[in-house]
Amino acid sequence: MTSETLLLENAILAAWQQNAQPWTQAVREQRIESRRLVTDRAVVEAVMACAPKRVIDIGCGEGWLARVLTAQGVEVIGVDAVADLIETARAQGGGRFEHLSYAQLAAGMLGERGDVVVCNFSLLGKQSVEHLLAAVPGLLNHSGVLVVQTLHPMMACGDQPYRDGWREGSWAGCGEGFNTPAPWYFRTLGGWLDTFTACGLRLIRIDEPLHPDSGRPASVLFVLVPAHSV
Template identity: 65%
Template sequence: MMDAEEAILRVWHGHALPWSRAVREGRIASRRLVTDAAVVAAVLALAPGRVIDLGCGEGWLARALAGQGIDVLGVDAVPALVEAAQVAGGGRYRVMDYAAIAAGGLHEQADVAVCNFSLLGAESVDLLLRAVPSLLSPGGALVIQTLHPCAACGDAPYRDGWREGSWAGCGNGFGEAAPWYFRTLAGWQRSFRDAGLSLRGIAEPVHPETGRPASIVLTLQPQA
């Protein structure tokens, strides 16, 4: 469904400004209460010297990690988001989509690659995951934070497939929402296996108000 893949990028190109405001003003409760700290902790636990933030958005994670003395390269397909990140500083930034990274266009390696709520597609995500081992230094790891399948499934059938998106909880200024590809836990595991990645650890940050998983954080390494 390449039309859905293209819709993801189209929507994000049109929402760089409201998204940057939502993040920087702390409008998204789950991020403010749980998930931002969860992904920072997962990366810091690996004690990296260099990090590649894949789908860096307006750069908040790069800035947080740079504040810990880490050299961070942020990469995103949306020029307006990369520009916002560059203005705020805290890292190096580059405009590049996942297809270009998968084709070997990045020419960078790091101790940790991180994808924080940035794996939204189907084919594009599988392409990126297969490229991750080439982005990692020996002994390096990939950290993924994404929606927890059990919490995000809702009333829909629990199977891999495209879902309608939503900007609920992000505040004002948003219009059309991008579709996203729902993966079951087994679906994620298939994608990891096909990419030559092995699961090293799982965390399930819990929202302090709902008592439900706010996300799932996966740490992976290339298969030996």
């Protein structure tokens, strides 16, 4: 990992640590329109379609998804690298919550497996994401599935060139109280597919949940299995 990439990866975590409280408020007050109208429901439906008994929610934040899944009879282990978010999630209950970095997860420190591993808008870096994705097969039970929801590349590209690379972040649409946003690593659709393949994962489904007003994709949702699975 180059020094520049390391700085950017560290800046992601620092920004989320700094903005944990306003993010929690934004989620609880349902300030983010695309989440309220489309993407929250989309990820819940994608996970529940797999009929899981246990789910590992990576980048669980303040735990909203864990609580929704637990209410539907699923055992959930939520994991996040931001201590304040994990403390908030534990205070609300609705799952078991562990404070682990993606590097620690990739190193096997969780010591658990699930029927579904879900990453809901939580894959923001480059090498950190690649190392985590390569470790996902070790977090899945037999016939387990990875569900990833992220920004749709065509919608998130904006006016910049459509190629993989680091981008400046933004808290636009999240309300007030936020400080410096986290940088993030933009991947084209092909970039995502190449990353999944390089990390030993095989795509079995792709969905593009649509915003009800604009008719444009609000996100892209990937369902994957380990490449060695039948």
